[in-house]
Amino acid sequence: MKLTDVIRRPLITEKTSILREDGRTLVFHVSTDANKVQIKHAIEQLLGSKVESIRTSIAHGKVKRQGRFAGRRSDWKKAYVKLREGAKIPEFLEGA
Numbered sequence: 001m002k003l004t005d006v007i008r009r010p011l012i013t014e015k016t017s018i019l020r021e022d023g024r025t026l027v028f029h030v031s032t033d034a035n036k037v038q039i040k041h042a043i044e045q046l047l048g049s050k051v052e053s054i055r056t057s058i059a060h061g062k063v064k065r066q067g068r069f070a071g072r073r074s075d076w077k078k079a080y081v082k083l084r085e086g087a088k089i090p091e092f093l094e095g096a
Contacts, residue, residue, distance in 0.1 A: 006034045006042040011078060024052075024083045032058070032077045039079050049087040055080040 008029040016027040030039055036054045043051050057080075061073035 001031070001034065001038065003042040003045055006031050006038050007046060019080070024085070024087070026081045026083070028079050028081060030056070030077050030079045032075065034077070034079075036079075039081070043081055050084040051081055052084045053082045055082075 008031065011027040011029055013027075019025045019027065028039075028043075034042075036056060039054055039056070040051045043049065057078055059076050059078060061075050063070055063072050065071075
């Protein structure tokens, strides 16, 4: 699995902005097949920052309706990545 397949995109929400205020925690949308070791390796390679810990969670897809037809969005995985003390957040994630 390529590094860009593991890390899909950073999650920018109100909750993740509050977590990012400590200067060490980032949240990413990751592949559902990726494990913590693969996520850690991808973050360290792509961002150049050392990782202290990773927490993952599965977000279950919502049921959405279009008139009388009901469909379901896919489940997805997010990773809370805590960087080591003294590691800096990359510039492209600071302003977001």
